Amino acid sequence: MLKQIEGSQAIAEAIGLCRPEVICAYPITPQTHIVEGLGQMVDRGEIQPCEFINVESEFAALSVAIGASAAGARSYTATASQGLLFMAEAVYNASGLGLPIVMTIGNRAIGAPINIWNDHQDSLSMRDSGWIQLYAETNQEAVDLHIQAFRLAEELSVPVMVCVDGFILTHAYERVDIPAQAQVDAYLPPFEPRQLLDPIHPVTIGAMVGPEAFMEVRYLAHYKQMQALGLIPELAEEFQQQFGRDSGDLIKPYRSDDADTIVVALGSVNGTIKDVVDELCDAGMSIGSLAICTYRPFPHKAVRSALEHAKRIVVVEKSLAIGIGGIVATDVQMAVAGLHKPVHTVVAGLGGRPITRDSLRKLFHRADAGHLERLEFLDLKHDVVHEEIARMEAARRSGPIAENILHSVGTVASQIR
Amino acid sequence: MFQVRIHGRGGQGVVTAAEMLSIAAFVEGKHSQAFPSFGSERMGAPVMAFCRIDAKEIRLREPVLTPDALIIQDPGLLHQVNLFEGLAERGYILINSNHSLSELGLDTFLQTHPGERISVIPASELALKYVGRPLPNAALLGGFSALTGLIQMEALQTAIRQKFSGKIAEQNIAAAQAAFAQVQATLPGGNPC
């Protein structure tokens, strides 16, 4: 059913349709509306049977999900930012134990300095944790990816993170087609666990594993993700057949077939990028884009074949590997290794800085002219940065950087952008 | 694509206004997108919300930088925030105030901006009268409907009933209708729709 609905509410409704049996919630902006929505749905008896548990921390939230999943219940939680870091130990544990939990990440920056706005640093910090990571471009895709995520998680017995841009998607009202219960039931069968805490057939889960077997356990986690590279397109295809919508899959090329410049990105910024690509293509530029929907496992082959004819690749990413540069770009570089193509990293939108058409247009023109550096920071206020560097050089006790920068930038409440 | 930027203060229903506007557009079969300025602002702080309306899917995710219409829920912001930044040359301006434009110090604006695109309505007063609380958002959307003709009152009523329930919804609809009538009466050419 078509609805004009907030992203978080749409995600909550999608989760509800997946018949979760245990939902654990700990509030963190911008994830709150999702779990609030689910809590109300459970209270109203719209999700049944389901246990909605308010816990004392994100660490507990995922731990409850771990226990519930190991005991055979379809388990869900959601978090963001600091919350994801606080549960980091359990994040690795859930995947190490092979428990098919689905978790929404309302992508948000990581502090300090504390910042509630969107970027991808949180989920990318967990890229090696063994969780599958799917990135939604729109709220429709966020809804659809959650339905696919449970299927994917349970078929492989691997946990899945569905990453949804905080505020930009979670708090945006837009048109979303919410599927019918019967449709979801036909796509997503009941959870059949591979391992179960069952008094009739007692098993030990979580035993100490020494050097003699640890590598093999880890290898199999990798093997399962390699299987996911095959399964994800199949599930997306089946989804399209049943729901009539193209959602998910490994990658999504856009006007990139014979483009000289291809822009690569994760998540909602792909929408803005497509608008700019259309505009520049119409003006005669040879440019296209590539959305990476499945970031873990990283679809090396698909990315390589989508990029192999390009003259240059521009990775616009909302993340920064401090001390080296891009995170996504590093993986893209590996995908095109040996093809001798420049891969430019453009760090953009950190801490919620808007990625505007204006800025992208200028960026792509410079890319087209071959003027991009290896690593760039989109819309960085260089004057402010230089001012602070000068301050640090001038005095030993130059004070806290973040607060100094805020002084330089001035009052934000009076600014539109 | 038609872009709207709504300025107000935390607690004034700025975000709800943008959401109701997007629902109204949806009801009319259009694509629309509403989102807040994503702050952690508390009550009273300047806040913004945005709404885009289009006949086709909206992919753009930047804030509304070049609005086709501005809704200003609190005229006190006129002198604190650069509200008119990026406004289209013939963009609509709807201000919640019981003062005139000249009293608001906007005389100079009138000289360069087409008069039929500007309207001032006492939306908070209307809200007090019909709803009992000075929450001007529904009334302003009624005024917006009259000023721009972009959405019809019928769709707006449906949207108001989605965000509010029962008596409160009907009271807000009454406020919106009163605002619609007021704006329509003051427009030089009457209702453009």
Add this chain to the structure above:
Amino acid sequence: METTIKFYQTDTFTVGNRLLSEQERSVQAGMQRTNALNSGHRACQGCGEALGARFAVDAAMRAAGNDLIACNATGCLEVFSTPYPESSWQLPWIHSLFGNTPAVATGVAAAQRVKGKTTRVLAQGGDGGTTDIGFGCLSGMFERNDDVLYICYDNEAYMNTGVQRSSATPPAARTATTVPIGQHPNGNVFGKGKNVPLIAMAHEIPYVATASVADLRDLEAKVTKAMAIHGARYIHIHVPCPLGWGADPAHTIKLARLAIESGLFPVFEAEHGEITGHRAIRAQVPVEDYLKLQKRFAHLFRNPKQVAVIAQLQAIADRNIRRFKLLEKSSLNTGEAAV
């Protein structure tokens, strides 16, 4: 999961048990007991935790009709029981992390509810996993009154990592991180640490008890009683650690008994935040009798003997005796075994 227990595996109360009715006999005396923590595990000689866990889990198994799932924190019990593929556990058992066991148990319990099952849930950990790193999750589980019996095996330090101080380490004790030299000539400092049974009571959960491997019948009875109750329950079991305490493995039970009789480890139970019973001491023994058997307190007895420090420890014991009325007639209704 029927296993037959050899006669020699039944416990020291066996002979006495023959004089009792079937219902009154120790769980461990039965040749039909589950032996949930099977023999062959890798615990040290004289391990109080292994003993306590076997009695506690078997009692819980009997109370649950063998329909029980256990969640275990990282620690000695987890490590020595699962050198896979040689798991000692005869019941479904999960280890997730050091600090999240109460939350994992919450999840397991939630899954039982949602599946309409009546399977019971036990969570267990050492003092580090309970009173320190798992404390947040423990408090959360208590506060929600989740249907979980949590058992803490308290051996008063981080033994699994090599005897470092925990918030359950007693004052003056030597650990690897409270070595009695320099700034801390007397080992662990006074005035720190926390009493988790009392904190558990402050959550007003239905049942809180302390127990000891010195009184295994009392321990079994408390586990049985706890299993008859639904909601969050907490049992704190004192389990001497020969390695960490620097004690003779043969002295495990003796030390546990002296801890009770000196007043250093009060044995009591509480329901909904109110103390409802205690295990009486017939005659208080001086704390010195307890301390002298352990190398972790040896620095108190070297020249010169730390009389003032020992007196401070005695004062703690004396306060416990007053506070928990330990010299008054026992009011425990879980049975009163001879000591």
